[in-house]
Amino acid sequence: MKEFKKLLQFSKGYNLMYFFAILSIIISQVFNIISPLIIRTTIDSIIGSEPITSIYIQKLVNFLGGKEFLNKRLWIIGIVIICNAALRGLFLYLKNTLASKSAETIAKRIRDKLYDNIQRLPYDYHVKADTGELIQKCTSDVDTIRRFLAIQLVEVAGSIFMLTFILGIIANLNKKMVIISIVFLPFIFGFAVVFFKKVRYNFEKADESEAKLSTTLQENLTGIRVVKAFSQERYELEKFDVRNQEYRKLSNKLVSNLAMYWSISDFFSMTQVGLVIVLGSYLTVKGELTLGTLIAFVSYINMLVWPIRQMGRTLTDMGKALVSIKRIDEILSQPIEELVINGEEPVIEGNIEFKNVYFEYEKDRPVLKDISFTANKGDTVAIIGSTGSGKSSLVHLLPRLYEYNKGSVKIDGIELNTIDKYWIRKNIGLVLQEPFLYAKTIKENIRLSNPKMPDIKVFNAAKIAKIHDDINSFEEKYDTVVGERGVSLSGGQKQRMSIARTIINESPIVIFDDSLSAVDTETDIEIRKALNLRKHKATTIIISHRISTVSEADLILVVDKGKIIQRGTHKELIEKDGLYKRVYNIQSSYDEE
Structure with missing residues (x-):
């Protein structure tokens, strides 16, 4: 048998x-x-x-x-x-x-x-x-x-x-x-x-x-x-x-x-x-x-x-x-994902180029269609769009969680699918929408990727993520044990700890997959300012539904039904009729009320 x-x-x-x-x-x-x-x-x-x-x-x-x-x-x-x-x-x-x-x-x-x-x-x-x-x-x-x-x-x-x-x-x-x-x-x-x-x-x-x-x-x-x-x-x-x-x-x-x-x-x-x-x-x-x-x-x-x-x-x-x-x-018997297949391991600077990219989960049902944009080292690219429009699918292509079916994605001029998955993921920080924390101390959760990371880096990452003061208010401070899945923390605190855990690695590319949604607008602004002031500024991709979060980006992409229907800066987009302006007007009127 x-x-x-x-x-x-x-x-x-x-x-x-x-x-x-x-x-x-x-x-x-x-x-x-x-x-x-x-x-x-x-x-x-x-x-x-x-x-x-x-x-x-x-x-x-x-x-x-x-x-x-x-x-x-x-x-x-x-x-x-x-x-x-x-x-x-x-x-x-x-x-x-x-x-x-x-x-x-x-x-x-x-x-x-x-x-x-x-x-x-x-x-x-x-x-x-x-x-x-x-x-x-x-x-x-x-x-x-x-x-x-x-x-x-x-x-x-x-x-x-x-x-x-x-x-x-x-x-x-x-x-x-x-x-x-x-x-x-x-x-x-x-x-x-x-x-x-x-x-x-x-x-x-x-x-x-x-x-x-x-x-x-x-x-x-x-x-x-x-x-x-x-x-x-x-x-x-x-x-x-x-x-x-x-x-x-x-x-x-x-x-x-x-x-x-x-x-x-x-x-x-x-x-x-x-x-x-x-x-x-x-x-x-x-x-x-x-x-x-x-x-x-x-x-x-x-x-x-x-x-x-x-x-x-x-x-x-x-x-x-x-x-x-x-x-x-x-x-x-399931085919495992080979992270290292003797591909390239280049020095990642953070230059990103998407050219006519198509992606589908099921055959003949594309989720992304003809996606093209460029982000230079240190740029901030924001992606906005309705639920199910393909925003997360787009950013998940970069760490090769999924493979694009057609087109080209290049990192610093090198085709993405020729770079080892282990190497590219090591150089991309991904902050997910739903943060997951282990039932460990706060310090252990933040330096999860490298348990030997010095305390000073842990503290600096926590300060950038605007969670340092919250941690110091706890009785055990950084040695506080969070409950299973971080149940003892608020949603915003979990999000900020997840951000600290990602940025501590100083990755040349950082992706925020709608991960600032659980923090208030003021904290959101402070986190983005702290990120921009970092010594080694990373190329940052932010997915958000909040106009105030994406407004300062160097490039804003408006995605709908898998296509980029608008692109430009905040100033350029609010002067054009389209989805971005409609969302801006709705959120502005809501803020005024």
């Missing part, structure tokens, strides 16, 4: 350990199989007068002193049985230790690979991805694989050996009893295979339902403030209850399938054991079978029935593992 081929990629270096785990369970099964033979020999040959047919058992009896010696000292047989059980336990311990260690290491490798792949998947993938399902695949699905590797996989080898070995032994004990002993085994095995096919489908559905439940929970916890603000607790509870009910229904179906399997397989198993006891007793009474052989057959039939009966559980866990491998492979 291709799923197991995928799994083998993570087991390199631990195959030998798995081999010894399998060898350990085989040896433990040997000791397990010997016990009924010792009991049979004791009853039939040491206590009774039957000859010993096995040369190995005869050697053991001779080593222990012979039949007559043991007949008077049966406690020695008891010690042999205890030692046999102890040795079996020792090898079972080795099997569990080796298999568990290997499984845990493989699970760690899978988690590492998943996390690495998730970090390197393209921006577009994460925009569409379901966070709850990603978490499910990295936790629950990996754990399902780990349990299968630690328990069931090694047990399969032990079961196959036990079945083969026991069938060989009982064939030499009594031919007639062999047929009686295996009559129901094909039914048990066939039922296990049919059950496996059915339960695998049901498990896949239950796993998908659990992922949806995890997503609902994750969304609710992330957006709990919105839920509280709009008094939507009842709605969210009902939504969660629907997901929970669906998951419970599918889980109950799985449990019902398992209950049906165990009850039917128990019926076949107990019928098989009962048949051996009844017919074996009849043959013993007739003198065709010794008592010791009957006891050995009853012991062996239990040993035979158990692994076949367990086959259902093994196949169930294997089905779960195969589904989990398939779900995990949905992440691992």
Whole structure:
């Protein structure tokens, strides 16, 4: 199966350990199989007068002193049985230790690979991805694989050996009893295979339902403030209850399938054991079978029935593992984003040129059409337009979060798509509209890109972003721990911290993707003045709906339906009829009121 081929990629270096785990369970099964033979020999040959047919058992009896010696000292047989059980336990311990260690290491490798792949998947993938399902695949699905590797996989080898070995032994004990002993085994095995096919489908559905439940929970916890603000607790509870009910229904179906399997397989198993006891007793009474052989057959039939009966559980866990491998492979098979592909790593000055650029998310549905403009080093370019006009899509082309389909984008005269993504992103600071802060200290959040950044640079960046005074008003100042996603800060404070985190790198190109919207007009002006006074002035691109924010830009682009419909300075644009003037008039009249 291709799923197991995928799994083998993570087991390199631990195959030998798995081999010894399998060898350990085989040896433990040997000791397990010997016990009924010792009991049979004791009853039939040491206590009774039957000859010993096995040369190995005869050697053991001779080593222990012979039949007559043991007949008077049966406690020695008891010690042999205890030692046999102890040795079996020792090898079972080795099997569990080796298999568990290997499984845990493989699970760690899978988690590492998943996390690495998730970090390197393209921006577009994460925009569409379901966070709850990603978490499910990295936790629950990996754990399902780990349990299968630690328990069931090694047990399969032990079961196959036990079945083969026991069938060989009982064939030499009594031919007639062999047929009686295996009559129901094909039914048990066939039922296990049919059950496996059915339960695998049901498990896949239950796993998908659990992922949806995890997503609902994750969304609710992330957006709990919105839920509280709009008094939507009842709605969210009902939504969660629907997901929970669906998951419970599918889980109950799985449990019902398992209950049906165990009850039917128990019926076949107990019928098989009962048949051996009844017919074996009849043959013993007739003198065709010794008592010791009957006891050995009853012991062996239990040993035979158990692994076949367990086959259902093994196949169930294997089905779960195969589904989990398939779900995990949905992440691992995604094409990762190569940040370094031996492209150019030029010194970035900040000169930008767009020429007849087209971009589309879906084929034949362009989002940007024939975009052309130029920004020289140190210029400020402002982009304004209605929601959905393509403003963010335009600026996301610069750090190569998306690739343009047609046209040319040049940075300092070099085609953008020939520059390594890692290098261009290192030289472009992007302040997103929705700031994300980690549950760390303020200082750690600001110098996230370089934890060794000196404190003086942290303070300077905070001053430029006009957040320094706010930070000093906190009891712990820069060592204040912000809550998850910066929940303990206001929207404006989070925006300004995000700005400080970006400008601390002194990138030659800085993009503000509507990231000044949460600060007041006065703070907005102060931030832009501080940016303009920096020693190393960057080429700045600002997306905003606020005319006061874009009015001082060297070039203003008015975008509508993916096209630049107006361009110029603030003074030039308010003298022309068009979208910019209409927005200016609306905002001016609002400010006057």
